[in-house]
Amino acid sequence: MYFKKITLLFLLIFASAGYAQTLSLKEAIKIGLENYGSIRAKNNYTNASKETLKQSRRDYLPNLNLSAQQDYGTVNGQNGPLYGFGGLGVASSGLPLPEQNWNSAFGALYLVNMNWDFFTFGKTQEKINLSKIDVQAKEKDLEQEKFQQEIKISAAYLNLLASQRLLISQQKNLDRAEIFKKTAVARVKNGLLAGVDSTLATAEVSKAKMALNLAKNFVKEQNNKLVDLMGVAPQDFVADTLFVTQIPKELVTKETATDSLHPLLQFYKTKIDYSNQQVKLYKRFYYPTMSAFGVLQTRASGFDSSYATNQNAFTRNYWDGVNPDRTNYLVGVGITWNLTTPFRSSKQVSAQKFVSQALQEEYNQADRELKSQLAFAEDKIKITLENYAEAPIQVDAAQRAYIQKSTLYKNGLTDLTDLTQTIYTLNRAEIDRDIVNNNVWQSYLLKVAATGNFDLFINEF
Structure with missing residues (x-):
């Protein structure tokens, strides 16, 4: 029977190890930055803008068009005005003849x-x-x-670590409750205590089990949040306990100053620059455009030059109709200036200036919020460091009180109420210790989020 219990214990250990993976903060951040959807999307947006820049540079190149057409039809001409509305006309050319005829031949145009x-x-x-x-x-x-994303993953990682430390504390609390129950049951059987003590002890064990289950559920919630931020398939992680044994070195050395502009403010600044650049572009539309152009055109026709006087002077031979025999060229320089454009563009300019002002106000608001967050983080760090110093004292005192009351209870020198109170006090002290230690890191992370330099945080590891 003893061998079976040991075997079952080993199976449980290996099973839990197989489903839980120890994960460092640096690994979590690296995976998250590689996999998270919004980051991958914005990376593609960045690549797209780089390609657009290349396209903008190529817009300076001239337009060079090649055209060739071969046609078959008549050349009846007629005097009269006509506007090629929508390009839906026929460009057949020929002198006006006394009457319609259906003489047709091939023709071609190359340019x-x-x-x-x-x-x-x-x-x-x-x-x-x-x-x-x-x-x-x-x-x-x-x-x-x-x-x-680095800040979010770090915060989620710290929350997962805190939940796992709380789980350990609740497991310790359950172990104490079960020991207390065994003692109470044994003393009740021996007639040394009233039966109500064993009943109350059983209630305390149930209460501890429920608290443990709540802690397990909390661990699962925090684990799922971290998984979502990392962009990976659902799996269980075990956080590195390095955070438990130390506090940020920067809080000891007081060297957290940074001269770099916050990434969010840098982003707002480029939005302002983009809007101001649009103003410059719109102003350029006030001015004309100077163009150079050139055309080389050659034509072919199955109609002879004497066709106007001799309607039999044509051939339906394909090659004779498409073989070019007349060529023209044209080169020139021109200037185009829409005189009403400045009146329209001026309103575009004024509208875009208002956009720039709006973006500047958003920048100022973000800057104020970051400064406020930094001041709040500084105050929070001071408080959490004070609590961090008090937490070990609270735990040590609660442990000594528990040992004393437990000894007195075993010897019948105190009642169940006093012992239960010390168990609760010790459990509360252990939870406070876990939370306070984690809060130091969370407060420092809040400060890093306000300063905009994540290296201050990640270089702690």
Whole structure:
């Protein structure tokens, strides 16, 4: 029977080890940054903006069009006005004849067309600058998203560790309650105590078991939150107990200053820069565009040059109709300036200036909130450090009181109520110790979140 119990114990140990994986904070952050959906999405947005920047630079290249067409049809001409509305007309050319005829032949047109906006008074360059700032904005957005994710994962990790430490404390509390129950039952059987003591002891064990189950459920909740933030499949993790044995070194050395701008503020700043750059671009639309153009065109026709006087001077031979025999070229420089554009663009400029002002107000608000959070974190750190110093004293006193009352109870020198109170006090002290230690790290993490330098936190490990 004893051998079976030992075997079962080993099976339980190995089973729990198989389902729980020890996870360091650095590993959790690394996995989370690689897998979390919003980070991967913003990484793609950043890559897309880089490609857009390349496209903006290539917009400066001239347009070069090649065209070729071969047709078959008639060439009846007619005097009269016509507007090619919507491009739905036929461009057949020929002198007007006294009457309609259905003589038809092949014809062809081949051309090379080039046009180049070689001087745009800065419009092209401002578009490129806008794309550059857009890349910076996307990169800063990605950086602040990573920073926020690092903070969230760290907080979830600390919560998981706290829940697991609470689970240990509740297990200790259950062990004490069961020992107390065994003692009470034995003394009741021997007639040394009233039967109500064993009944109350049983109630205390049940209460401790329920508290343990609540702690297990809390561990599961915190584990699931960490799993979600890491972007991995559901699994159980065991947090590193390094946090339990020490407090942040930076709190001892008092060296937490940082000169770098908070990632969130950097992101807001690039949004302001982007809006200001849009203002510059819109102003460039006030000015004209200078273009160079050139056309090389060659044509072929199955109709002879004497067709106007001799309607039999044509051929339906395909090659004769598509073989080019007339060529023209044209080169030139032009300027285009829509004089009403400045009136329209001026309102775009003024509207975008208001957008810039709005973004600046958002920046100022975020800056104020971060400063307020930093001040709150400093105060919280002071309080948690004071509690951290008091927690061991509370636990030590509660342990000594429990040992004393337990000894007195075994010797019949105190009643059940006093012993139960010391058990509760010790359990509360152990829970407070676990929470206080974790709160020191949580407070420091809050300060790091306000300063914007996550290295201050992660370099502790």
